[in-house]
Amino acid sequence: MKWSEEGTNNGQLSKPESVIVDSKDNVYVADYGNHRIQKFTNDGKFMLKWGSKGIGDGEFNGPAGLSIDRNDNIYVTDKNNNRIQVFTADGTFLTKFGSQGNATGQFILPEGIGVDTKTGLVYVADTGNYQIQVFRPVDSTISAA
Secondary structure, eight states: OOOOOBSSSTTOBSSEEEEEEOTTOOEEEEEGGGTEEEEEOTTSOEEEEEOOBSSSTTOBSOEEEEEEOTTOOEEEEEGGGTEEEEEOTTOOEEEEEOEESSSTTEESSEEEEEEOTTTOOEEEEEGGGTEEEEEEEETTEEEEO
C-alpha cells in the first residue's frame, strides 16, 4: 500500500522527512517542503494538518524529525528555526525549546528526535553541532538533562 502524491493540497506531500504512529494507529508525517505536519489514518486517509512557514509558535521552517511521548504529544524538530516544538495529537501548540547556537539547549539544524516513553527523556540529533543533546520534561517545560 502507498498513499499521497507531490503537492500542496491536503494529503499531498513535498519532501516528507519523518513518519510516526500514535497509540490509536494515526500516522503523522513531517511534510518538510510544505512546512507542516499532516495526520492520516493508518490506511492513508487525510485527517488534519497544522503549521505553515514562519517563526511563530506552531509555524515551521522545515519540520524534519518527529517523535511521540506516552501521552501522544508530538515532538517536531523545526530544523531551520533551530528549535523543537511540541503539540497535542490534534495539533495544538504546547511548548517549544531551543534556539540557534552551540551552547547547551541550543541547536544548529536539529534533525532526528526520540522520546523515551518510560523516562520522558528527549534525545535530539543536533546535526550542525555534531552531537546528541538530552532533555527532561519539568512541569510541562523542557530542560537540559
